[in-house]
Amino acid sequence: MIRFQEPGDPKARAGMLVGGRVVPLNEDINSIIEHWDTTECQLDAIAASAAERTGLAAADVELLAPVEPVQVLQTGANYRKHVIDLAAAHRGQGEDEEEVRAKTAAMMDQRAGQGTPYFFIGLPTAIASATEDLTLPSYSKSHDWELELAAVIGRTAFRVTPEEALEYVFGYTMVNDITTREYVFRKDMPAIGSDWYRAKNAPGFLPTGPLLVPAKFFGDPQDVQVTLKLNGQAMQDESTRDMIFEVAKLVSEASQIMPLRPGDLVLTGSPAGNGQHWGRLLQDGDVMEGTITGLGTQLIRCRDEVQTEGSQP
Incomplete structure (x- = not known):
């Protein structure tokens, strides 16, 4: 599943990618997701009957973020x-690295068995496509990458159990959760803690897609590879x-406080290897190539806001 625009037409449309061709659909993406119990068979039939010349060439359309x-x-x-x-990176002076690693590993094992996930809220206005340039805001030089698997909710889920949670997942997509590191913690109000609004919600800070793959085609969400290449x-x-x-636990726990609606995104966290770990944050001209098994490829070029504005006539 994708969302796209045709040249000269500002209207966003939902479609299916079949053999390198885009088959346009009449419904918007959230309607397709919400009414999957009736649209699934229809879309399966459309995909099965699609011919080589059906629809539009993928190269002739602009791919958008596949979800709203x-x-x-x-x-x-x-x-x-x-x-x-x-x-280990933030251990105190004089602390042994191996001891810190062992202690933290034990804590994570305990947390997995007895703890709960840590959630925060992102803004849909930060969502961008999988190929849009990322403007690095001029107020910081500490912008970082965090590639993640995201579950897309298929029907209203409220206080569901982990055992039934995946029944409420329509499918999966890929999100790069860009973060401004120096804004994560408020230096002027340390008692309040993290400030995720300022750190994660600038325009384009959630590159999403290119594909939305229904769960029945995706397989086990706990057995895919998350890979981000920088240049x-x-x-x-x-x-x-x-x-x-795991994804089932995340969806279940998220649904305990607020109802999850069709089309909503539940990001599942980012693996080791972000820029803070490497001591190398995003710069003008960088190219991020993100892949998650079965979800296509993101290709994001970074542009410094000041240099971009300076190049405009």
């Missing part, structure tokens, strides 16, 4: 190795098996 969520729930610190690496060099390359809380 009302709510975006983001998950923090959900990959075991990532959390251990962060603890051709692999920075993140981890299996979703390293998640502390």
